[in-house]
Amino acid sequence: MKNGKGWIYPYIQENKKLIMITVFLGLLTVLSATLLMFTSGYLISKSATKPETILMVYVPIVAVRALSIFRAVSRYIERLMGHNVILNILSKMRLRLYKMIEPEVLVMESKFRTGDVLGVLADDIEHLQDIYLKTIFPYIVGFCLYLLSILALGFFSFEMAGWVALHLFVIVVLIPLLSFVATKRKIILYKQGKKALYQVLTDAVLGISDWVFSGRQLQFIEAYEHKERELILTDRKRRSFNRIRNVLSQLVVAGLVLIIIIWAAEQHELGLLPVTFIAAFVLIIFPITEVFLPLSDAVSQLPRYQNSLERLESFGNNRPSEIQALKEFTSTKEIERIAAEKNVKLDFKQVTFTYQSGKMALKDLSFTLNQGEKLVLLGPSGSGKSTILKLLLGIFIPNRGSVSLNGIPASHFAKDSSKVISVLNQNPHLFDTTILNNIRLGNLNATDEEVYWAAKQVKLYDYIQSLPQGFSTQLHESGMRFSGGERQRIALARILLQNNPIVILDEPTIGLDPRTERDLLENMFHVLRGKSILFITHHLAGISPDDRILFLDNGKLIMNGTHRQLLLENERYAKLNA
Numbered sequence: 001m002k003n004g005k006g007w008i009y010p011y012i013q014e015n016k017k018l019i020m021i022t023v024f025l026g027l028l029t030v031l032s033a034t035l036l037m038f039t040s041g042y043l044i045s046k047s048a049t050k051p052e053t054i055l056m057v058y059v060p061i062v063a064v065r066a067l068s069i070f071r072a073v074s075r076y077i078e079r080l081m082g083h084n085v086i087l088n089i090l091s092k093m094r095l096r097l098y099k100m101i102e103p104e105v106l107v108m109e110s111k112f113r114t115g116d117v118l119g120v121l122a123d124d125i126e127h128l129q130d131i132y133l134k135t136i137f138p139y140i141v142g143f144c145l146y147l148l149s150i151l152a153l154g155f156f157s158f159e160m161a162g163w164v165a166l167h168l169f170v171i172v173v174l175i176p177l178l179s180f181v182a183t184k185r186k187i188i189l190y191k192q193g194k195k196a197l198y199q200v201l202t203d204a205v206l207g208i209s210d211w212v213f214s215g216r217q218l219q220f221i222e223a224y225e226h227k228e229r230e231l232i233l234t235d236r237k238r239r240s241f242n243r244i245r246n247v248l249s250q251l252v253v254a255g256l257v258l259i260i261i262i263w264a265a266e267q268h269e270l271g272l273l274p275v276t277f278i279a280a281f282v283l284i285i286f287p288i289t290e291v292f293l294p295l296s297d298a299v300s301q302l303p304r305y306q307n308s309l310e311r312l313e314s315f316g317n318n319r320p321s322e323i324q325a326l327k328e329f330t331s332t333k334e335i336e337r338i339a340a341e342k343n344v345k346l347d348f349k350q351v352t353f354t355y356q357s358g359k360m361a362l363k364d365l366s367f368t369l370n371q372g373e374k375l376v377l378l379g380p381s382g383s384g385k386s387t388i389l390k391l392l393l394g395i396f397i398p399n400r401g402s403v404s405l406n407g408i409p410a411s412h413f414a415k416d417s418s419k420v421i422s423v424l425n426q427n428p429h430l431f432d433t434t435i436l437n438n439i440r441l442g443n444l445n446a447t448d449e450e451v452y453w454a455a456k457q458v459k460l461y462d463y464i465q466s467l468p469q470g471f472s473t474q475l476h477e478s479g480m481r482f483s484g485g486e487r488q489r490i491a492l493a494r495i496l497l498q499n500n501p502i503v504i505l506d507e508p509t510i511g512l513d514p515r516t517e518r519d520l521l522e523n524m525f526h527v528l529r530g531k532s533i534l535f536i537t538h539h540l541a542g543i544s545p546d547d548r549i550l551f552l553d554n555g556k557l558i559m560n561g562t563h564r565q566l567l568l569e570n571e572r573y574a575k576l577n578a
């Protein structure tokens with residue numbers, strides 16, 4: 001559990017006082033339960049001696065009532081307090097997680113879906129709340145109670161306190177420890193096996209047609225069921241160990257009851273303890289051991305949290321070094337000034353960028369984009385186009401050279417780059433709300449008229465108006481699906497409302513048929529006049545003769561000129577057009 005330090009210890013430290021109050025309330029609850037049993041035991045015994053008048057048992061009757069109310073109230077407050085501490089800790093953990101994940105969103109995009117990663121990690125945090133509720137709090141309460149009950153018994157008799165201490169030590173320390181050691185391997189094996197089975201199953205479902213075509217589906221099912229049986233067996237072993245452990249713990253409790261009976265009887269023989277107190281002393285064992293018995297299970301659950309803790313730890317530690325520096329700056333004032341000027345010069349100066357893995361993605365790249373110009377970044381897959389986008393948005397910092405907007409490093413604006421740069425990517429997301437709201441996402445202050453204007457610009461206005469509910473059409477409820485081209489037009493309308501000086505088109509027409517692609521690009525370049533456009537693409541659709549082209553291959557600039565020039569002068573380029 002060494003990895004837990006970063007995600008457990010600091011929160012305990014930070015909430016020390018509240019945790020202490022919760023533990024105190026926990027002890028108070030047990031104390032009132034113990035006194036309740038004690039008084040009830042006395043009351044039953046006293047009543048059995050047929051007292052002459054009810055007044056002889058009046059005080060214990062009132063005490064039983066008061067203690068049962070007090071126990072319920074203190075338990076309620078203890079739960080309230082405990083959950084309050086947990087919610088407080090969880091909210092801080094979540095904040096920490098979101099802060100960790102935020103700068104990585106664009107980096108992760110290529111490898112996983114960020115939402116999935118966030119979901120898994122958020123589940124891990126939810127899972128960690130059980131460490132507090134089911135292990136840490138009960139164990140602290142249990143241990144304090146152990147010490148307190150020994151001290152209290154020592155007050156009556158040293159010898160008996162010694163015997164009870166020894167017995168309780170078995171259920172408070174020995175059995176939990178034994179349980180932890182014995183079940184740890186089984187829990188880990190079970191978790192690993194379950195994960196492996198999920199992977200095999202997912203893999204099989206994805207490739208189901210191949211299993212069927214090869215006629216080996218039965219073979220797969222047999223192998224799968226065999227592994228599943230092994231897994232069930234591992235879990236069964238753990239459960240049967242738990243059953244034996246529980247029986248053992250109950251035997252220890254029975255031993256304790258016996259000790260108390262013998263001690264109380266001896267005391268009575270010696271005339272030191274009235275007979276009415278024998279049951280009272282015996283009954284207090286039960287509320288006390290009720291706290292101790294679940295401890296073994298609580299401690300043996302610890303390995304279950306290990307994966308969650310390790311995942312959270314490693315996520316924090318393995319942040320790619322490319323984005324380490326991201327949070328250090330962010331100059332909101334500067335970006336607002338540049339955004340207001342609407343005249344931005346984008347400069348890449350001898351930029352070299354190497355990934356953490358050692359892969360050099362860009363080498364010595366220089367180009368300038370003045371306000372209102374269009375620049376086409378052309379290159380095959382893996383040539384470095386997406387890396388340029390991340391450098392431009394300030395997510396990555398070049399190893400050598402500089403990327404700047406009006407002379408200020410792009411990394412200074414990383415968090416605010418959307419105030420100057422708009423990006424239209426391959427798969428814009430449409431939210432589960434009205435079309436109007438979906439377009440307004442570009443600028444939340446835009447009026448309805450401005451949204452209609454943007455829709456007209458991207459040639460969607462008539463189509464939207466023809467829908468029964470027009471701009472109020474709920475994208476999800478209507479079951480209406482926009483085509484790829486229409487989605488891009490909605491995203492383009494958002495960009496128009498955003499009204500930023502620089503627009504990056506990151507292969508926006510991928511997957512569209514040639515005709516839709518041509519119409520969309522024509523419309524895009526028309527409505528984006530006056531803005532600086534960086535058009536990232538891997539083919540020549542939508543390129544005009546005077547467009548400036550940078551052709552990248554393997555991170556290096558290998559052609560630079562207008563489309564017209566390159567067609568005439570460069571054989572490789574001319575072949576692309578063929």
Ligand SMILES: Nc1ncnc2c1ncn2[C@@H]1O[C@H](COP(=O)(O)OP(=O)(O)OP(=O)(O)O)[C@@H](O)[C@H]1O
Pocket residue numbers: 355356357359360361379380381382383384385386387388538
């Ligand atoms: N996180 C990463 N770690 C290591 N290498 C990377 C990483 N991301 C990209 N690369 C490598 O850097 C090079 C440039 O990648 P980049 O994604 O910028 O290319 P691209 O031109 O955008 O490709 P595509 O058109 O396929 O998206 C490639 O060789 C790629 O394998």
